[in-house]
Amino acid sequence: MSANIVTIRSLSKIYQQGDINVTALDKISLDIASGEFLSLMGPSGSGKSTLLHIIAGIDRPTKGECRVQGIDVAKLNESQLADWRNQNVGFVFQTFNLIPVLTAYENVELPLLLTRMNRAERRKQVETALEIVGLADRAKHLPKQLSGGQEQRVAIARALVTDPALVVADEPTGNLDSHSAQEVLGVLRTLSHDAGKTVIMVTHDPKAAAFGSRQIHLEKGELSK
Amino acid sequence: MALPLNYSLRNALVRWRSTIATVLGIALVVFVFVLLQSLAAGIEKSSSNTGDPRNIMVVRKGSTAESASLISRQTLTEIRYFEEIARNENGEPIISADVLVLASLPRRDGSGEANVLLRGVTARGLELRPQVKISEGRWFEAGKREIVVSAKLAKRFANFDIGQSFKTGSATFTVVGWLEGGGSAFDSECWLDADECLSTFERDMYSSFLIQPSDEGAGEKLIARIEADRRFKLKAEKEVEYYRKQTMTAAPIKWLGGFLAVMMSVGAVFAAMNTMYAAVGARTREIGTLRVLGFRRRSVVAALLLEGGLLALVGGVLGCAIAFYWNGYTTATMGMETFSEIVFEFRVTPKLVVEGLVFAFIVGLIGTLFPAIRAARLPVILALKSI
Incomplete structure (x- = not known):
């Protein structure tokens, strides 16, 4: 394994629910190596999605430090975070989160609209990303014209189109049948093994977790093993 | 982006x-x-749309519209010989003394009566307003109780068809023609002979004068001269300016x-x-x-x-x-x-x-x-x- 892409030290996240403080993450320390396919497991409410969101820069820790590629993500302001996410992180959601009124091609192209790429460069990137997930022939389809598995593969193409170092996936197979789940997990593993991307995947499913090169478990906001 | x-x-x-x-x-x-x-x-x-930029409109000082203005015959006699006024080929000054009267007439659809503006004009008055044309029938004849009504008003008022008559003031007038004002305020008027108008409505005062000055410089002089003469108590301005204010x-x-x-x-x-x-x-x-x-x-x-x-x-x-x-x-x-x-x-x-x-x-x-x-x-x- 190469150098760490993610370094987490004494990370805590405490939510306020009325008068009660709920500890979602409790002083977690964790290193994730570059190119690793990490499966993050745990029961509901264990804090695994919260950890993923903090690493991806869409939530902020209450205490502690989370460095991604040496950058303390929590110290970036909203605009800096938006740019950082666009350039460094690809997202895959359980519910795919494609924009329903845009075609597969347009959905994949979205993150590139925030770069300085011209139209031709964007086209090349989008076509490559769709080819990687095996959906080049579905470019003009709207999400509703695709199966769940295809939608998730379009979402993966969108996640990798900017060539980010880190891909985060939150229950990416949670809404898929077993065949589609296998396809999606295969694509994520390929990204890690062949393209050298760091993939962090949150999952309940041990079979899905087995696709990862490492598994860690969270229990009540703490790492259990 | x-x-x-x-x-x-x-x-x-x-x-x-x-x-x-x-x-x-x-x-x-x-x-x-x-x-x-x-x-x-x-x-x-x-x-x-109404008015000629060369013409000068004269009304009584303080009156907001021609219909509310009164100017004596004596004033006409004095003003018509001003040298700033253009003259036609017969040497007559081009000045029209108009009489405006409101007449309440029945609507064509039977929904009651409404006021119509009657304009008594002279031959000079017709010359000064060339945009007003006869669309059907003919012009009235001086000295006769004839009237020309706006074609647009004719659609809205009873007895306004050519050949029909209506009573107003102390006389009965026969409609002999329809006029077209070319989208101007004259589309809302009926025209008749100025003297007939004066006698029918027992008036001895005119409402306004419309004057064509000999040139633009003369127009400016004429306005200044009329406004400055304390005997008249008249307001003179360009005809287009007068109508522009009538909004x-x-x-x-x-x-x-x-x-x-x-x-x-x-x-x-x-x-x-x-x-x-x-x-x-x-x-x-x-x-x-x-x-x-x-x-x-x-x-x-x-x-x-x-x-x-x-x-x-x-x-x-x-x-x-x-x-x-x-x-x-x-x-x-x-x-x-x-x-x-x-x-x-x-x-x-x-x-x-x-x-x-x-x-x-x-x-x-x-x-x-x-x-x-x-x-x-x-x-x-x-x-x-x-x-």
């Missing part, structure tokens, strides 16, 4: 029912606004148009707001996703504003198109200057169309602004968790 235009356009099309409701609401507001303003524009145009009638219509538009636009803003709140509410997670992908708050706000603005523009175009259907339609109202029936056309001008579209766009933007800001302010993590 802004979100693609396709995103805003297609989102508006996807929820077509609420889109149509919003578009129709805004179209109605713009339609009312443009139509009422086109009424005012028609009245203003009617006044501004009081348009003021309340313009005001009403503006008032109704403001009132209705409040409703339209809420309609647009309702649509956009619903649209934004249904797309909270989508907006969260866009933010996760790196789109900034302002991009999301801009895309939603564009969506609302586009809807409103479509409504604006529709409203203008419906209002344009009435363009050129002739109607009448009571003139605030003369209290007589004035005939005019709805005039949907390019300026009004632009104003209608800008108005619609602003309504759309205001209606969208709050939902858009609310959507953009929602923390990303909460937006993503939205169902």
